[in-house]
Amino acid sequence: MHVEHLLRDETLGLRLLWAEDTLLEREISGVTVTDLEDPARFVRSGEAVLSGLVWWTPDRDQGRTERFVAGLRSADAAVLLAGEETHGSVPDDLVAACLRHRIPLAAVPAHVMFRAVTDKVYLQQWGELSRHHALPENARTRLSRLAAQGSGPGEVVAAAFAHLGRTAVAYVLTATGRTVAATPGAPALPAAEAAALLASGAGATVPVDADAAPTPYERWHLHLPDPGAAPPRMLQEVAAVLSRCQEGQVRRRAAAHQAADELGALLAGNGADAPALETALRNCGLPATEEHYRVIAADAGARGEGLAGGALAEAVAHAAGAEPTAVGWLPDGTAFAIVPGAAVSLSEAWPLVAACEPAVPLHGGTGAPAAGPQGLAGALAEARYALASARGTAPDVSSLADTATLTSLERLLTGIPAEVRSVYSRTVLGPLLDTRTAGAAPLLHTLRTFLACDGSWARTAEALHLHVNTVHYRIRRTEHFTGRDLSRLADRLDLWTALLCHGAVHPADPGPQPSVPPAG
Numbered sequence: 001m002h003v004e005h006l007l008r009d010e011t012l013g014l015r016l017l018w019a020e021d022t023l024l025e026r027e028i029s030g031v032t033v034t035d036l037e038d039p040a041r042f043v044r045s046g047e048a049v050l051s052g053l054v055w056w057t058p059d060r061d062q063g064r065t066e067r068f069v070a071g072l073r074s075a076d077a078a079v080l081l082a083g084e085e086t087h088g089s090v091p092d093d094l095v096a097a098c099l100r101h102r103i104p105l106a107a108v109p110a111h112v113m114f115r116a117v118t119d120k121v122y123l124q125q126w127g128e129l130s131r132h133h134a135l136p137e138n139a140r141t142r143l144s145r146l147a148a149q150g151s152g153p154g155e156v157v158a159a160a161f162a163h164l165g166r167t168a169v170a171y172v173l174t175a176t177g178r179t180v181a182a183t184p185g186a187p188a189l190p191a192a193e194a195a196a197l198l199a200s201g202a203g204a205t206v207p208v209d210a211d212a213a214p215t216p217y218e219r220w221h222l223h224l225p226d227p228g229a230a231p232p233r234m235l236q237e238v239a240a241v242l243s244r245c246q247e248g249q250v251r252r253r254a255a256a257h258q259a260a261d262e263l264g265a266l267l268a269g270n271g272a273d274a275p276a277l278e279t280a281l282r283n284c285g286l287p288a289t290e291e292h293y294r295v296i297a298a299d300a301g302a303r304g305e306g307l308a309g310g311a312l313a314e315a316v317a318h319a320a321g322a323e324p325t326a327v328g329w330l331p332d333g334t335a336f337a338i339v340p341g342a343a344v345s346l347s348e349a350w351p352l353v354a355a356c357e358p359a360v361p362l363h364g365g366t367g368a369p370a371a372g373p374q375g376l377a378g379a380l381a382e383a384r385y386a387l388a389s390a391r392g393t394a395p396d397v398s399s400l401a402d403t404a405t406l407t408s409l410e411r412l413l414t415g416i417p418a419e420v421r422s423v424y425s426r427t428v429l430g431p432l433l434d435t436r437t438a439g440a441a442p443l444l445h446t447l448r449t450f451l452a453c454d455g456s457w458a459r460t461a462e463a464l465h466l467h468v469n470t471v472h473y474r475i476r477r478t479e480h481f482t483g484r485d486l487s488r489l490a491d492r493l494d495l496w497t498a499l500l501c502h503g504a505v506h507p508a509d510p511g512p513q514p515s516v517p518p519a520g
Helices: 003-008 063-075 092-101 114-128 137-148 153-167 191-200 232-269 274-283 308-320 349-354 373-393 409-413 418-433 440-452 457-464 468-482 489-502
Strands: 015-018 030-033 047-051 079-083 105-108 171-174 179-182 204-207 220-224 292-299 326-329 335-340 363-366 399-402
Touching (some): 003 114, 015 092, 030 114, 030 232, 047 063, 047 114, 063 092, 092 105, 114 137, 137 153, 153 232, 171 191, 191 349, 204 232, 232 274, 232 326, 274 373, 308 326, 308 335, 335 373, 363 373, 373 409, 409 489, 418 440, 418 468, 418 489, 440 468, 440 489
Parallel strands (some): 047 079, 079 105, 363 399
Antiparallel strands (some): 015 105, 292 335, 292 363
């Protein structure tokens, strides 16, 4: 179908406001319905874009019109179909912007439903391709209507395989093995097993190539355990419809992500009053009166810039199922999620999600459940500290940390930035870290052994194969250089912490560890 064919359809009554003849000859590849201010991410080349112009208001920044149309131009949209119901007519500045950017523009009368336009395009496309497809005519018609109506993957899969009876079992799986949808009666498929099937290539698997899928963690796959249950051409057809489903879901989630970002900004500022916080929770679709919430923070490092949000959303979807969740970005670029309830665990899902992109270290952190909305800011702070601990413990290995596991001084210190730990160790240990200081290395080793032996002179001498008097001498020299008194518990704690920060003590060391303070 070309643009001119759509505009000439008398049943729709579209009114052309601006276009050039050559632009009217362009073929329409599909339809996208959007009211986002910047639609570029969700529009594919050659699509007709339907907009109710909810984003436009006469008393706001008119630069929005320019950004909207420029986004259509950059996405190579075929035509803009602007609804008249919201404002009564198409604004003049929108007509002018379309003229500048050479985007054909037509008005959609208030009485015409957007669904009528999408149905017209997709029914025409399916009819033109009917000779090249394996699906029965009635199934193609049904699927085209479902795609136009924005139906979910469950309805699409059920309709696509209904004519095969119960002989065909099909799943829509994410790359992490999570089941998004399945044919009616299909047995449950555990995520780990599903991920292994996808990795091994067993059965018949067709990727769902949705341009708007934000991250590889969330990309869908149509999977049939029995490769002979349906012809390959049919699977390609169904996957094409599923791609429209996922793109639609991504577009609908864009507003939800924006609401989550606003909630994250409130929590990060730590100054939100109760009414504002409850409003922000409701805007995210979360209950504002829940007794407990779980907060998770995530980061994918420089190699996975922009991926943490999708990875976290997928992990939360594994754990929370159909429960409402909020996933967004904090002002500093850290991804976060909020899930109602206290018993949400990501320990099983995290390795499955991280395995999708093994070259990208995925780090996450969780804290104790937040007690009501007013406990969310504190829970977020805990989650971010646990995230820092996960990064500090193993920067190049995916891991998930919980503040409940920070049960030793060494584990607690992993949440402190490496730069801060380095400054602390240099400040406290002073000349013992300076290679120009005579005997610095033996003094440092003696100090570490003395503290690990709980301050026992005899055990330290035995461990170092030295005379006790030599140990006394070295400890006095250490006290001289550091200004600390090793007979005082507080000074011992400071020095032991400095050694941990310097990396002079490792959990794998075979030597004795102090009972006070704990070394982990």
